[in-house]
Amino acid sequence: MAGLLATNPQQDDVPTLAARALRIELDLTPKPGLVDRANSGSHQDMDHALFVKSIAAITPWFSAFMQAGQAHAHKPASEQLRLLRPQGIACEQAMLSATNGVNTHKGGIFSLGLLCFAAGRLQGQNRVVSADALCRQVSEICRGLVARELMARPQAATAGEKQFHAYGLTGARGEVEQGFITVRRAVLPFWHQEQGERRLHNALLRLMAANADSNLVSRGGMAGLRYVQDYAAALLATSWNSDSLREMDNALMARRLSPGGSADLLAVAYVLASLP
Numbered sequence: 363m364a365g366l367l368a369t370n371p372q373q374d375d376v377p378t379l380a381a382r383a384l385r386i387e388l389d390l391t392p393k394p395g396l397v398d399r400a401n402s403g404s405h406q407d408m409d410h411a412l413f414v415k416s417i418a419a420i421t422p423w424f425s426a427f428m429q430a431g432q433a434h435a436h437k438p439a440s441e442q443l444r445l446l447r448p449q450g451i452a453c454e455q456a457m458l459s460a461t462n463g464v465n466t467h468k469g470g471i472f473s474l475g476l477l478c479f480a481a482g483r484l485q486g487q488n489r490v491v492s493a494d495a496l497c498r499q500v501s502e503i504c505r506g507l508v509a510r511e512l513m514a515r516p517q518a519a520t521a522g523e524k525q526f527h528a529y530g531l532t533g534a535r536g537e538v539e540q541g542f543i544t545v546r547r548a549v550l551p552f553w554h555q556e557q558g559e560r561r562l563h564n565a566l567l568r569l570m571a572a573n574a575d576s577n578l579v580s581r582g583g584m585a586g587l588r589y590v591q592d593y594a595a596a597l598l599a600t601s602w603n604s605d606s607l608r609e610m611d612n613a614l615m616a617r618r619l620s621p622g623g624s625a626d627l628l629a630v631a632y633v634l635a636s637l638p
């Protein structure tokens with residue numbers, strides 16, 4: 363873990379940062395309710411080794427997403443998601459093949475894949491690949507996504523779609539359409555408050571306190587989401603340490619709660635914080 367954090371991320375391209383971010387997120391320990399080096403959190407069907415296989419299957423696709431963004435850089439932003447989606451679905455299939463059908467990183471593929479694609483689009487337009495430019499580009503590419511895919515569709519197949527109709531939550535789609543607003547407002551301004559692993563724990567707690575994580579709602583309803591948000595917010599107001607995080611891990615495991623969406627956004631935060 364220390365080795366991964368010691369690299370100089372300022373030199374790396376977004377696909378490299380995205381792959382490293384998934385491994386840094388996985389290895390962060392303890393991680394309340396989530397798979398880490400100590401345990402599988404609230405999951406019966408996943409462990410650390412399965413996530414390592416998933417990351418290996420997904421990694422090659424990050425460069426492909428960036429190349430696709432470059433190839434289509436001069437087409438309108440409104441056409442990009444339709445152009446990207448087949449590769450995104452193929453990457454999801456590669457993940458499922460590697461994990462025997464377990465959904466480890468569907469959300470991570472979506473969020474990090476969009477960042478890689480947006481980086482390629484900016485490069486194709488000879489523009490600087492900064493955190494702000496990436497978030498604006500992702501927002502442009504995903505403009506209208508919530509209206510098209512959540513408001514316009516009466517049927518609800520996935521957790522995200524069901525929660526929109528039940529509670530008006532927009533999940534991963536809302537996050538990307540607003541240019542990773544939760545990461546930009548709740549995490550990045552505080553990124554340099556801490557160093558090393560404590561920086562990542564601080565970011566994860568801030569995400570859990572602010573993020574309307576569809577995984578928490580699908581497992582524990584709105585009460586489950588509020589429980590985790592309130593717990594994380596209360597912990598941030600203390601001089602928290604690894605012991606308090608392990609206590610939170612036990613509390614979430616006892617309730618089968620897993621903030622998988624916040625885990626994905628921690629990886630997004632690492633990528634954005636590593637850019638100029």
Ligand SMILES: CC(C)(COP(=O)(O)OP(=O)(O)OC[C@H]1O[C@@H](n2cnc3c(N)ncnc32)[C@H](O[C@H]2O[C@H](COP(=O)(O)OP(=O)(O)OP(=O)(O)O)[C@@H](O)[C@H]2O)[C@@H]1O)[C@@H](O)C(=O)NCCC(=O)NCCS
Nearest residue numbers: 450466467468469470475520522533534537575576622623
């Ligand atoms: C647009 C899609 C994301 C559609 O997926 P869906 O309708 O399901 O949308 P959401 O539920 O909103 O989100 C899907 C995953 O995104 C993560 N997530 C959740 N909330 C947020 C949030 N507020 N912001 C950002 N990301 C969020 C989360 O993913 C992680 O959790 C999953 C593992 O947890 P687990 O509880 O185990 O999940 P399950 O196995 O489903 O439940 P159990 O059975 O175990 O109880 C894992 O995916 C993590 O990554 C949400 O799950 C998108 O999928 C889509 O349309 N894809 C097509 C390809 C594409 O368009 N790609 C383009 C870019 S490459």
Ligand SMILES: Nc1ncnc2[nH]cnc12
Nearest residue numbers: 388396397466622625626
């Ligand atoms: N470490 C993790 N544990 C469970 N779900 C996740 N989704 C993304 N990262 C995860």
